[in-house]
Amino acid sequence: MTLLHIIYLVAITAEAMSGAIMGMRRGMDLFGICMLGTVTALGGGTARDVLLGHYPIGWIAHPEYLGFTVGAAIVTALVARHMHHLRQVFLLVDGLGLVAFTVIGCGVAMDMGAHLSIVVLAGVITGVFGGLLRDILCNRVPMVLRRELYATVALFTGVLYVTLLWLGIDTSIASLATLCAGFLFRVLAMTFQWQLPHFQERDIRGLD
Amino acid sequence: MTLLHIIYLVAITAEAMSGAIMGMRRGMDLFGICMLGTVTALGGGTARDVLLGHYPIGWIAHPEYLGFTVGAAIVTALVARHMHHLRQVFLLVDGLGLVAFTVIGCGVAMDMGAHLSIVVLAGVITGVFGGLLRDILCNRVPMVLRRELYATVALFTGVLYVTLLWLGIDTSIASLATLCAGFLFRVLAMTFQWQLPHFQERDIRGLD
Amino acid sequence: MTLLHIIYLVAITAEAMSGAIMGMRRGMDLFGICMLGTVTALGGGTARDVLLGHYPIGWIAHPEYLGFTVGAAIVTALVARHMHHLRQVFLLVDGLGLVAFTVIGCGVAMDMGAHLSIVVLAGVITGVFGGLLRDILCNRVPMVLRRELYATVALFTGVLYVTLLWLGIDTSIASLATLCAGFLFRVLAMTFQWQLPHFQERDIRGLD
Numbered sequence: 001m002t003l004l005h006i007i008y009l010v011a012i013t014a015e016a017m018s019g020a021i022m023g024m025r026r027g028m029d030l031f032g033i034c035m036l037g038t039v040t041a042l043g044g045g046t047a048r049d050v051l052l053g054h055y056p057i058g059w060i061a062h063p064e065y066l067g068f069t070v071g072a073a074i075v076t077a078l079v080a081r082h083m084h085h086l087r088q089v090f091l092l093v094d095g096l097g098l099v100a101f102t103v104i105g106c107g108v109a110m111d112m113g114a115h116l117s118i119v120v121l122a123g124v125i126t127g128v129f130g131g132l133l134r135d136i137l138c139n140r141v142p143m144v145l146r147r148e149l150y151a152t153v154a155l156f157t158g159v160l161y162v163t164l165l166w167l168g169i170d171t172s173i174a175s176l177a178t179l180c181a182g183f184l185f186r187v188l189a190m191t192f193q194w195q196l197p198h199f200q201e202r203d204i205r206g207l208d
Numbered sequence: 209m210t211l212l213h214i215i216y217l218v219a220i221t222a223e224a225m226s227g228a229i230m231g232m233r234r235g236m237d238l239f240g241i242c243m244l245g246t247v248t249a250l251g252g253g254t255a256r257d258v259l260l261g262h263y264p265i266g267w268i269a270h271p272e273y274l275g276f277t278v279g280a281a282i283v284t285a286l287v288a289r290h291m292h293h294l295r296q297v298f299l300l301v302d303g304l305g306l307v308a309f310t311v312i313g314c315g316v317a318m319d320m321g322a323h324l325s326i327v328v329l330a331g332v333i334t335g336v337f338g339g340l341l342r343d344i345l346c347n348r349v350p351m352v353l354r355r356e357l358y359a360t361v362a363l364f365t366g367v368l369y370v371t372l373l374w375l376g377i378d379t380s381i382a383s384l385a386t387l388c389a390g391f392l393f394r395v396l397a398m399t400f401q402w403q404l405p406h407f408q409e410r411d412i413r414g415l416d
Numbered sequence: 417m418t419l420l421h422i423i424y425l426v427a428i429t430a431e432a433m434s435g436a437i438m439g440m441r442r443g444m445d446l447f448g449i450c451m452l453g454t455v456t457a458l459g460g461g462t463a464r465d466v467l468l469g470h471y472p473i474g475w476i477a478h479p480e481y482l483g484f485t486v487g488a489a490i491v492t493a494l495v496a497r498h499m500h501h502l503r504q505v506f507l508l509v510d511g512l513g514l515v516a517f518t519v520i521g522c523g524v525a526m527d528m529g530a531h532l533s534i535v536v537l538a539g540v541i542t543g544v545f546g547g548l549l550r551d552i553l554c555n556r557v558p559m560v561l562r563r564e565l566y567a568t569v570a571l572f573t574g575v576l577y578v579t580l581l582w583l584g585i586d587t588s589i590a591s592l593a594t595l596c597a598g599f600l601f602r603v604l605a606m607t608f609q610w611q612l613p614h615f616q617e618r619d620i621r622g623l624d
Contacts, residue, residue, distance in 0.1 A: 023353065024407040026349055026353075026354075027354060027406060027407075028349075028353045028354050028406075029353070029354060029355055029403060029404035029405065029406055030404040030405055031352070031353065031359040031360060031363075032350075032352070032353030032354055032359075033407075035353060035359070036353065046259070050258060053261075055260075055261030056260075056261065057259060057261070060259070060260065060322065060323075060326050063323045063325040063326055066325065066329070077405075080407065136344060137340075137349070137350060137353065138349060139347065139348060139349045
């Protein structure tokens with residue numbers, strides 16, 4: 001049981017809780033809350049596995065992951081009213097999860113011998129697609145496409161991880177260094193509200 | 209041609225008609241109506257097959273299914289104005305379809321040697337994803353996440369079916385018993401408007 | 417490098433630009449714009465490959481395609497304000513892309529020995545799913561389900577292509593003839609605003 005695996009289990013639990021909270025906000029019933037939590041937590045890895053043709057996909061090979069996400073969603077539904085002081089903790093665990101998901105996603109694509117650009121992309125997809133699918137199920141434009149350095153953190157994490165491995169650095173060391181650097185980047189991005197450039201209506205008048 | 213197969217063909221026809229009606233409500237053109245009907249009818253099995261890596265997926269191995277769904281959608285578009293007295297019939301066939309889809313989905317995963325929890329989940333996905341994808345295409349929060357004992361009926365059906373088979377009961381008898389019990393559960397849920405618990409805004413103030 | 421391949425590269429570039437413009441309209445950031453452009457350009461082929469179980473999917477076997485789409489999206493974000501006089505050009509290239517995507521999609525399914533109805537459908541999916549996924553990410557009912565002879569052009573293109581090959585006509589000649597006929601159909605449909613039948617509320621009162 002590696003550190004990365006432990007972080008992964010903590011991360012899918014936290015992602016499932018945040019998905020469950022959004023489901024509650026949308027007035028979903030208990031099934032919807034469990035499903036939204038599970039999609040948020042496992043959707044990124046699922047999208048990656050389906051796109052790479054990497055079967056069996058993660059939660060089918062490890063059904064116990066579903067136990068974590070459904071359990072987390074149910075607990076959240078029951079105790080949510082007492083959780084509002086945990087917002088900061090959620091954001092931090094979510095950031096850690098983003099980085100861990102990305103590193104794990106890169107590893108899966110690398111083991112399949114994919115091109116380095118695909119390895120990085122597989123990491124980004126693993127990191128951000130859970131939230132993207134959650135937002136689609138909640139009928140809103142995915143947050144990750146609109147603001148915050150979130151996908152960018154995943155991209156930075158993937159590029160750094162691939163670079164370190166390419167430099168011949170030991171996998172476990174590269175993973176740890178990438179986790180720390182990516183997490184730091186995410187925390188700084190949240191603290192200082194860094195954003196990618198947006199574009200004004202005047203940039204595109206007359207188009208589309 | 210088993211009873212289950214006959215029920216399946218009746219069910220995808222009815223699902224395609226209900227999907228077509230929703231497409232008409234959304235002002236879709238004839239192509240949109242045919243596609244929405246087909247997605248509603250075959251989307252659940254498609255999602256299951258893609259997630260399980262079960263190729264070729266159902267309607268590619270049996271293109272005739274597309275004939276049923278597209279034909280049903282076109283007929284619906286033409287005669288919809290005369291169908292409003294069939295609403296009750298639709299709800300009953302839809303309920304029967306939900307249960308049949310679930311039993312069939314469990315069977316597919318079981319034949320692949322999946323873990324029992326995945327067998328049940330494959331049944332639920334087969335039962336509910338058609339309507340979920342239909343609602344996403346119609347740009348609304350999927351009904352199945354919000355209310356009615358619909359997914360719950362699929363879950364009950366899957367658990368019952370797996371349990372009966374686990375007890376060593378003959379497949380055809382287990383299928384028939386599960387179809388009857390699941391359908392009865394669905395009818396009762398509709399009749400008495402049973403619902404899963406929802407959660408109030410006060411439960412989650414300050415969160416997300 | 418066949419003519420079809422050159423048209424394909426031009427088409428994914430144009431589709432990526434149109435997707436990027438829609439992302440700008442939705443106030444997406446640079447990542448969102450790149451991703452929406454890529455999904456618009458490559459989403460159709462991706463959906464086809466996943467549904468057919470045709471691995472590795474196109475852009476994983478040819479990562480350079482991602483270079484075209486991401487590059488096109490970034491350029492669009494930078495120069496969009498100077499592009500509003502190119503609207504007509506976009507519509508024409510988009511129409512050419514629709515036809516090229518469809519022909520390519522039919523070819524992939526045919527090489528896999530799929531049933532002719534699946535070959536045609538694979539072409540239609542390749543042609544229209546990029547825009548469909550783009551619209552879902554933009555949280556709106558997919559345009560292709562609502563109006564314009566767009567999917568119909570893909571259907572016509574696929575049927576014509578399959579028919580010509582079935583008649584024993586050489587592939588390259590059949591491709592060229594289909595490209596010309598399909599493109600002409602699309603241009604005429606746009607020029608004269610041909611539409612498929614829609615249905616009025618009165619057709620469906622009391623239903624759904």
